[in-house]
Amino acid sequence: MNLLLLHPNFPGQFKRLAKELMGREEWRIVGIGEGERGSGGAERITYRGYSHPTGPAEAAFPLGTDFAEHARRGRTVADLAQALKDKGFRPDVILAHPGWGDALFVPEVFPEARFIAYLEYFYRAQDSDLDFDPELRVRSRDLRTVPLRNATNLLAFAAADCCVTPTRWQAGLFPPQIGSQIEVIHEGIDTAHAAPNPAAAFALPNGAVLSQADEVVTYVSRSLEPYRGFHVFMRSLPEILKRRPKAQVVLVGREEISYGQNHASGQSWKRVMLEEVGADLDMSRVHFLGQLPYDAYLDLLRVSSVHVYLTYPFVLSWSFLEAMACGCTMLGSATGPVLEVLKDGENGRSVGFFDRAALVDTLCELLDDPAQRRRLSQAARETVLEHYDFKTRTFPRYLDLLTQ
Structure with a gap:
């Protein structure tokens, strides 16, 4: 052929x-x-x-x-x-x-x-x-x-x-x-490669090494931009960090736009959002990593306590399903492409895209409830194995x- x-x-x-x-x-x-x-x-x-x-x-x-x-x-x-x-x-x-x-x-x-x-x-x-x-x-x-x-x-x-x-x-x-x-x-999804590993570790640029024993909140997108809810997530961070004094927040994505509009100022959305909320962030606990090699990215997902995925009604990112395959506890936006896969309370949690209060409350609820996280993460991987392998x-x- x-x-x-x-x-x-x-x-x-x-x-x-x-x-x-x-x-x-x-x-x-x-x-x-x-x-x-x-x-x-x-x-x-x-x-x-x-x-x-x-x-x-x-x-x-x-x-x-x-x-x-x-x-x-x-x-x-x-x-x-x-x-x-x-x-x-x-x-x-x-x-x-x-x-x-x-x-x-x-x-x-x-x-x-x-x-x-x-x-x-x-x-x-x-x-x-x-x-x-x-x-x-x-x-x-x-x-x-x-x-x-x-x-x-x-x-x-x-x-x-x-x-x-x-x-x-x-x-x-x-x-x-x-x-x-x-x-x-x-x-x-290559579920043999994108798979959980309880012994996974991820080294931050500052030398700290994260594991599943740490409280890790992850956000991944090809680009840090509104189409993937970057502005919503950043505006939620001050309250997240205030309520979770031990949380480490790790963001992966480049500054260039992949979809949608550039900011009117000409600056990247990362710069714009740091100017807006940066003074209220403990930057020792917020880590922007740019783009990662694939295996390092998977290790980050494996140590994640809660993975936040937000998107406009647009094409679903591979990273969403790869995070589920790695056994992440998913917190996604209640938008069409996400809700096709994520069932609230069954294999993850969902909140309104613009509802920052619900995002913070649900994230904190999940971080306080390891049993719920284990149940949801197992169901998330089973969803990918059954439908997307x-x-x-x-x-x-x-x-x-x-x-x-």
């Missing part, structure tokens, strides 16, 4: 799938993405990178700028696909994240291949991430153009033989006539999808 994988941040969501397939002799995998990539242990994957999408940068109509960029990127990827075809490569299946335009024209290069589109998100102007936060609500003028953001995914749906998305919540964002035809298959849940379904 020949498989062509398309993702600008290759391998993106297909990382575990590609790793599993490349170990099988009957599979040949070719990937196309933006920029060069090291092998990352994927020596049996042929990779072709592009640096600059071809064609003029200017859109004929300003509101069409995003789609014009997608079309330019799509033409670049199609040129690479044609070069592969000229050298004799013929994919049986194309699996692509089409959200940036990479897959726009490739099905025309390989019309005989089966095309599977990974449809990650359908944008909406109302009752969505864009109007969720009163503090950072998008201007109504900008909201009128939101439907244009869906054009590339809608074209992919029209061209695809099959479509997938990671969660039922994400499938439900699409119009019913589309969402009902999308297969829900999560990318999966890569080996037993995700991979068999993807393999069926690719080979049927």
